[in-house]
Amino acid sequence: MRAAQYVRMSTEHQKYSTENQAEAIAAYAARRGFEIVRTYEDAGKSGLRLDGRAGLQKLIADVKDGAADFEAILVYDISRWGRFQDSDESAYYEFIRREAGIAVHYCAEQFENDGSLSATVIKSMKRAMAGEYSRELSAKVFAGQCRLITLGYRQGGPAGYGLRRQLVDEHGVPKAILSRGEHKSFQTDRVVLTPGPPEEVEVVRRLYRLFVLQQRSETEIAAQLNAEGLVTDRGQPWTRATVHQVLTNEKYIGNNVFNRSSFKLKTKRVTNTPDMWVRRNGAFPGIVEADFFEAAQRIIRARSARFTDDELLAKLAQVLQSKGALSGVIIDEFEDMPSSSVYRHRFGSLLQAYQLIGYSPDRDYRYIEANRAIRAMHPDIMAAVLAGFSDIDDVVVSEEDGLVTINDEFTASIVIARCQETPAGGLRWKIRLDQGLRPDITIAVRMQPGNADIRDYYLLPWLEYGVDPSLRLAPENGVLLDTFRFGTLDAFYDLARRTELAAA
Numbered sequence: 087m088r089a090a091q092y093v094r095m096s097t098e099h100q101k102y103s104t105e106n107q108a109e110a111i112a113a114y115a116a117r118r119g120f121e122i123v124r125t126y127e128d129a130g131k132s133g134l135r136l137d138g139r140a141g142l143q144k145l146i147a148d149v150k151d152g153a154a155d156f157e158a159i160l161v162y163d164i165s166r167w168g169r170f171q172d173s174d175e176s177a178y179y180e181f182i183r184r185e186a187g188i189a190v191h192y193c194a195e196q197f198e199n200d201g202s203l204s205a206t207v208i209k210s211m212k213r214a215m216a217g218e219y220s221r222e223l224s225a226k227v228f229a230g231q232c233r234l235i236t237l238g239y240r241q242g243g244p245a246g247y248g249l250r251r252q253l254v255d256e257h258g259v260p261k262a263i264l265s266r267g268e269h270k271s272f273q274t275d276r277v278v279l280t281p282g283p284p285e286e287v288e289v290v291r292r293l294y295r296l297f298v299l300q301q302r303s304e305t306e307i308a309a310q311l312n313a314e315g316l317v318t319d320r321g322q323p324w325t326r327a328t329v330h331q332v333l334t335n336e337k338y339i340g341n342n343v344f345n346r347s348s349f350k351l352k353t354k355r356v357t358n359t360p361d362m363w364v365r366r367n368g369a370f371p372g373i374v375e376a377d378f379f380e381a382a383q384r385i386i387r388a389r390s391a392r393f394t395d396d397e398l399l400a401k402l403a404q405v406l407q408s409k410g411a412l413s414g415v416i417i418d419e420f421e422d423m424p425s426s427s428v429y430r431h432r433f434g435s436l437l438q439a440y441q442l443i444g445y446s447p448d449r450d451y452r453y454i455e456a457n458r459a460i461r462a463m464h465p466d467i468m469a470a471v472l473a474g475f476s477d478i479d480d481v482v483v484s485e486e487d488g489l490v491t492i493n494d495e496f497t498a499s500i501v502i503a504r505c506q507e508t509p510a511g512g513l514r515w516k517i518r519l520d521q522g523l524r525p526d527i528t529i530a531v532r533m534q535p536g537n538a539d540i541r542d543y544y545l546l547p548w549l550e551y552g553v554d555p556s557l558r559l560a561p562e563n564g565v566l567l568d569t570f571r572f573g574t575l576d577a578f579y580d581l582a583r584r585t586e587l588a589a590a
Contacts (some may be wrong), residue, residue, distance in 0.1 A: 088156040090124040094166045107162040112195035118358040132477040165195045166214040173213035235344040238369035239276040243486030247319040248290035251278040269494040279370040287373045296324045298381045304329040320522030339379045340372035348392045403443045460502050474579050481582050492582045499525040505533045543572050
C-alpha cells in the first residue's frame with residue numbers, strides 16, 4: 087500500500103528529530119507492508135497551530151484537491167501530528183484524510199489504528215495530553231521568568247535614559263556595563279539596572295522637578311531639553327512621548343515589573359490588569375525619589391478625566407478658533423487639551439472629528455488615515471511575532487519601546503511598509519529603518535495592495551542596510567535585496583533556536 091509520511095520537529099527533544107521519526111516510520115512500514123512514496127516535513131515548527139506548518143498544509147491541500155497518490159499517512163505519534171490546544175482541531179484534520187479514504191497511522195503509539203472503541207478513546211486522551219504538555223511547558227517557562235524578576239534580574243530590553251544595564255555573574259558579582267547592542271555571553275550571567283552617568287541622572291531628576299514642582303507639560307519639558315542640545319538614549323530629540331515614558335516607568339524608582347501583557351501559546355496578546363503584574367520593588371537603585379514619582383502619577387491620573395463627546399468637540403472648536411487650522415501636532419501642543427489620539431479613538435479619525443465641528447482641511451489627508459491604519463496594525467503584528475517564540479525551549483524574549491531582545495543576544499524591530507500604487511499602475515513600498523533603535527535585524531512587513539493583508543517579510547541585517555535609513559522596493563528587487571525576502575518568519579525564529587552540540 088502506497089503511503090506518505092509526515093514528520094515534525096519543534097526542537098523540544100532530540101528523540102523527536104525528523105531522522106529518528108523517519109527511522110521508526112520506516113520500520114513500521116516494513117512490518118505492515120507500506121511503501122513510502124512521499125514525505126511531508128515541518129522541521130523546527132510549533133505544533134500548537136496550523137499556521138507556519140507548510141508541510142502539513144501541503145498535505146491537507148493535496149488530499150482536498152485529490153492530488154494525493156497514496157492511500158495512508160504514517161506519523162510517528164499523536165504529538166507529532168500536533169499539540170493543538172483544542173483536541174477537536176487535531177481530530178478534524180485527521181477526519182479530512184479519512185473522509186478522502188486515506189487513513190492516518192500513528193507508528194509509535196501503543197494502540198492499533200483500527201478505529202475500535204479502545205483505540206478511539208486512547209487517541210482522544212492522547213490528543214488532550216499532547217495539548218496539555220504545551221500548557222505545562224508554557225507555565226514552567228513563565229514561572230522561571232517570574233522567579234528571575236522577583237530575584238531582581240531584568241528580562242531584556244534597553245535600560246532607558248539615565249540607566250545602564252549591568253552584567254553580573256550567578257553570584258551577583260558585577261562584571262561589566264553592557265553598551266547598546268551588547269549581550270551576555272554565558273547563560274549563568276544575569277542583567278540588572280544601575281544608574282547611568284551622573285549628568286543623565288541629573289537630567290531625569292530635573293525632568294521630574296519641572297513636571298511636579300513647576301507644573302510644566304511634557305511638551306514644554308521636551309522643548310526645553312531640545313533647546314539645551316540634549317538627546318535621548320537613542321540619540322534622538324526629546325518628544326512628548328519620550329518625556330511621558332520617563333515619568334511613568336517604575337524602573338526609575340528601582341522597581342522591576344513584568345507580565346504587563348501576555349501572549350501565551352500563540353493566543354492573542356492581552357493587556358493584564360495590575361493585580362496580574364509580577365514585580366520586585368526596590369530591585370535596582372532608584373534614581374528618582376518615590377515621593378516625586380507618586381506625585382507625577384497623581385498629576386497624570388487627574389489629567390486623564392473623561393470628557394463627553396460634546397466637551398471634546400467644544401475644546402476642538404476652541405483650538406480651531408485660536409489657531410485658525412487643525413492638525414494632530416496643533417492639538418497635541420495646545421495646553422489643557424486632550425491628545426489627538428483621544429479624538430481618533432472617540433470619533434474614528436481626526437477627519438471625522440473635524441467634520442463634526444464644520445472644519446474641512448485644504449489638503450487631501452486620506453493618506454494620513456491610511457498611515458494611521460497601518461500604525462494600528464503594529465501592536466497586533468508585534469504580538470504575532472512574539473507569540474512565535476512561545477513554544478521554543480530555552481528562549482527568553484522581551485520587548486520594550488518597539489525593540490525586541492532575544493536571549494540577550496540579538497535585537498530586532500518591526501516596520502510596516504505600506505503598499506502604494508504609482509500613476510503607471512506599479513506597486514512600490516518604502517521601508518524606513520529606525521536609526522534610533524539600531525536593531526540587529528529589521529523585520530520589514532510588506533503589505534498587499536489595499537494594505538489589509540501581509541504580502542511577505544524582509545529580514546534586513548543592520549550591518550548590511552543600517553547605513554541607508556530608507557529603502558524603496560518594487561515587487562522584484564534583484565538578488566541583493568530579495569535574498570532577505572521570506573514568505574513567513576520561520577527563518578527568523580530559526581535564529582533563536584538552540585543547537586545541541588555533541589561532545590568531541
